[in-house]
Amino acid sequence: MGLRSHEQLVVCVGVMFLLTVCITAFFFLPSGGTDLYFREENSVHVRDIYVREELRRKEQDALRRKAEEANPIPIPKPEIGAADDTEGRRIFVKQMIKFAWDGYRKYAWGENELRPNSLSGHSSSIFGYGKTGATIIDAIDTLFIVGLKEEYKEAREWIAQFNFKESAKGDLSVFETNIRFTGGLLSAYALTGDKMFLEKAEDVATLLLPAFDTPSGIPYSLIDLQTGRAKTYSWASGKAILSEYGSIQLEFDYLSNLTGNPVFAQKADKIRDVLTEMEKPEGLYPIYLSMDNPPRWGQHLFSMGAMADSWYEYLLKQWISTGKRDKRTKREYEEAIFAMEKRMLFKSEQSNLWYFAKMNGNRVEHSFEHLACFSGGMVVLHAMNEENSTISDHYLTLGKEIGHTCHESYARSATGIGPESFQFTSSIEAKTERRQDSYYILRPEVVETWFYLWRATKDEKYRQWAWDHVQNLEKYAKGTAGYSGIRNVYDERPEQDDVQQSFLFAELFKYLFLIFSEDDVLPLDQWVFNTEAHPFRIRH
Structure with missing residues (x-):
């Protein structure tokens, strides 16, 4: 009997223990039988990548709901227009611009950029560490072009009170400051005739002039506006970069013509004179240039993409901007593109996709960057301005092929959006297997090429490709x-x-709006775009 009582007691204690464990698990363990994680010092350590992604999405959704409840953005989500509704598509893009602008105005006004999910300001190193309103200045011409009148007015009022020197702090990129700030202000003046914009553009460009005080006239890459001290990037081993010092002339020459102050054009002409006199290896321009006098080419790296791209673009566009009077620039552009076609233009094995490869000496890297996709639009613009019909047809064909290749990089991804860089090998085509190349930061270059192809050919597929991108932006980037x-x-x-780049307004939104607009909105025989898509009037 005593033994049975003892056994009963043991059984009762065991049952109570099991009940306690079950109750504890019910109340304190996470829901979802497949979630594998443990808690340590109030941090959730996720073992399974899919569980981590699910948690991240839940947190993002919660943040979005909280933000909408506390600070609702007064922009209704527009309905996507019908497949053949060009006006509806244009209106939709305009509503995208307003949505993005209102978010910036509400959560990051005066900051350089917006973090659209964190609801705060953002600034990359190219802007130093001051608040210089890069988004406001980069966006104002687009706001004017699309007819967002109140938004344009508030941007104009902010710029009128803005003092760039007082606001800028730390080392700023000379190149980025020129194309975004000087270029954006010059464009606003060209569109409106408001002299305030021209005065502000001259103020900004004047602050950049100490960067040109070098033995050869090749400017430094960085400048501290408070001290006037300038330098090159430490990672560039004291060398200047082709796309940066080579993308000055369009803005500086235009500014001198508008103000009558020759100093800006003189600085740009000095760079061109130096490069004209230098011998080019097999007709190609290396990326790096020493700061010596005379300067010397650095390592023989060649690219149509990063650190080279806008140099070629500006050779062509400077010729166009002068009313096709600058014959030297046209000749040097043609020589450069001919050399690149001869040495760097390839076609893929599988689908005959055309692309400009990279080169390191004689070693070829069969990859193509999203940035380099601008080249399709560049050669189409060349074709549209070329009197020789054989040459024109050749470059129109090249532009179509590049536009197709870049579309394939979009079509072959899960999101319908192309990566930062993609490769061509025997096993891969217009895709990347490199994680570090798989991102997209709202770059405009592919749509830019489709815009020029639409203007040149009126082939509806380019509008459809652009519309596909609008829908994918809404689905994945909003x-x-x-x-x-x-x-x-x-x-x-x-x-x-979580970064809304300022060039989203200056470039991507502008090209999307224009591709669904009539040709009399910024006709290409009257306007030329700088590399940040800020339009300048062509001199006739």
Whole structure:
């Protein structure tokens, strides 16, 4: 009997223990039988990548709901227009611009850029560490062009009170300051005739002049506006970069012509004179140039993409901007493009996709950057301005092929958006397997090429490709209060990088709006775009 009582007691205690464990698990363990994680010092350590992504999405959704409840953005989500509704598509793009602008105005006014999900300001190193309103100045011409009158007015009022020197702090990129700030202000003046913009543009460009005080006249890459001290990037081993010192002339020459102050054009002409006199290896321009006098080419790296791209663009556009009077620039552009076609233009094995490869000496890297996709639009613009019909037809064909290749890089991803860079090998074509190349930061270059192809050919597929991109931006890049880059275009549910780049307004939105507009909106025989898509009037 005593033994049975003892056994009963043991059984009762065991049952109570099991009940206690079950109850504890019910109340304190996470819901979802497949979630594998543990808690340590109030941090959730996720073992399974899919669980981590699910948690991240839940947190992002919660943040979005909280933001909408506390600070609702007064922009209704527009209905996507019918497949053949060009006006509806244009209106939709305009509403995208307003949504992104209102988010910036509400959460990051005066900051350089917006974090659309964190609902705060953002600034990359190219702007130093001051608040210089890069988005306001980069966006104002687009606001004017699309007819957002109140938004344009508030941007104009902010710029009128803005003092660039007082606001800028730390080392600024000379190149980025020139194309975004000087270029954006010059464009606003060209569109409106408002002299305030011209005065501000001259103020900004004047602050950059100490960067040109070098033995050869090749400018430094960085400048501290408070001290006037300038320098090159430490990672560039004291050398200047082709796309940066080579993308000055369009803005500086235009500014001198508008103001009558010759100093800006003189600085740009000095750079051109130096490069004209230098011998080019096999007709190609290396990326790096020493700061010596006379300067010397650095390592023989050649590219149509990063650190080279806008140099070729500006050779062509400077010729166009002068009413085709600058014969030297046209000749040097043609020589450069001929050399690149001869040495760097390839076709893929599988689908005959055309692309400009990279070169390191004689070693070829069969990759093509999103940045380099601008080249399709560049050669189409050349074709549209070329009197020789054989040459024109050749470059129109090249532009079509590049536009097709870049579209393939979009079509072959899970999001319908192309990566930062993609490769061509025997096993891969117009895609990348490199995680570090799979991101998208709202770059405009592919749509830019489609815009020029639409203007030149009127082939409806270019408008359709642009509309596909609009829909994919809405699906994958739209955040709480604006648009964000995405970290992996091959992920069906990509993570956003939470940065709304200022060039979203200056370039991508502008090209999307124009591709659904009539040709009399910024006709290409009257306007030329700088590399940030800021339009300047062509001199006739």
